[in-house]
Amino acid sequence: QVQLQESGPGLVKPSETLSLTCTVSGYSISSGYYWGWIRQPPGKGLEWIGSIYHSGSTYYNPSLKSRVTISVDTSKNQFSLKLSSVTAADTAVYYCAKIRRSGAFDIWGQGTMVTVSS
Amino acid sequence: QSVLTQPPSVSGAPGQRVTISCTGSSSNIGAGYDVHWYQQLPGTAPKLLIYGNSNRPSGVPDRFSGSKSGTSASLAISGLQAEDEADYYCQSYDSSLSGYVFGTGTKVTVL
Numbered sequence: 001q002v003q004l005q006e007s008g009p010g011l012v013k014p015s016e017t018l019s020l021t022c023t024v025s026g027y028s029i030s031s032g033y034y035w036g037w038i039r040q041p042p043g044k045g046l047e048w049i050g051s052i053y054h055s056g057s058t059y060y061n062p063s064l065k066s067r068v069t070i071s072v073d074t075s076k077n078q079f080s081l082k083l084s085s086v087t088a089a090d091t092a093v094y095y096c097a098k099i100r101r102s103g104a105f106d107i108w109g110q111g112t113m114v115t116v117s118s
Numbered sequence: 119q120s121v122l123t124q125p126p127s128v129s130g131a132p133g134q135r136v137t138i139s140c141t142g143s144s145s146n147i148g149a150g151y152d153v154h155w156y157q158q159l160p161g162t163a164p165k166l167l168i169y170g171n172s173n174r175p176s177g178v179p180d181r182f183s184g185s186k187s188g189t190s191a192s193l194a195i196s197g198l199q200a201e202d203e204a205d206y207y208c209q210s211y212d213s214s215l216s217g218y219v220f221g222t223g224t225k226v227t228v229l
Contacts, residue, residue: 036218038220045120045220045221045222045223046156046164046207046209046220046223047220048217048218048219048220051218059216059217060217061215061217062215062216062217095163095164100169102169103151103152103154103209103210103211103218104166104170104209105154105164105166105209106166106169107166108163108164108165109163110163111163
């Protein structure tokens, strides 16, 4: 079955760039579907960060668009998130997910906690 | 920015039926975009519970049901069980924001 796994540093310094990778197993990204990133600050709700198609087309949350870059590497069956100029407000659990044609996030990674602190 | 509003909490005794509302606007639910629901147990990733307003993925008990009308949607849990104690989120697409939006979240407590 399709599985997703996030990886990346758990601690990032303020003003630096947060970088995470989502590795997909059980399905080839190049076969289709959109793939996305969602985050959840401690004790708070879910926030969509952005999405990417296997072709590389991207869609970003307008509130984060100036700082976000999502890319895909079909040869490694991975997609990645870069968030620049981070502050403490970017501290959150970051999830990657597969997106159904209906727009539902149907398969999620386990999530990875990223703390922004010096 | 949560543009979908949910009650912060709902509670019920085992066996009872509870409903969670998700109120949007003419740029998301009211525009005809599908509503999806997620269950998040403590310390775990969200799990898709309902997609396309009222469809259950394989493995989701039929105690969970979804509906949509106008600018709102609802999730109903019948025959409430202790294991249903979790946070629940609705989600849709917003044309004004050109992106996906989540609800504010509702904590379900089983008394």
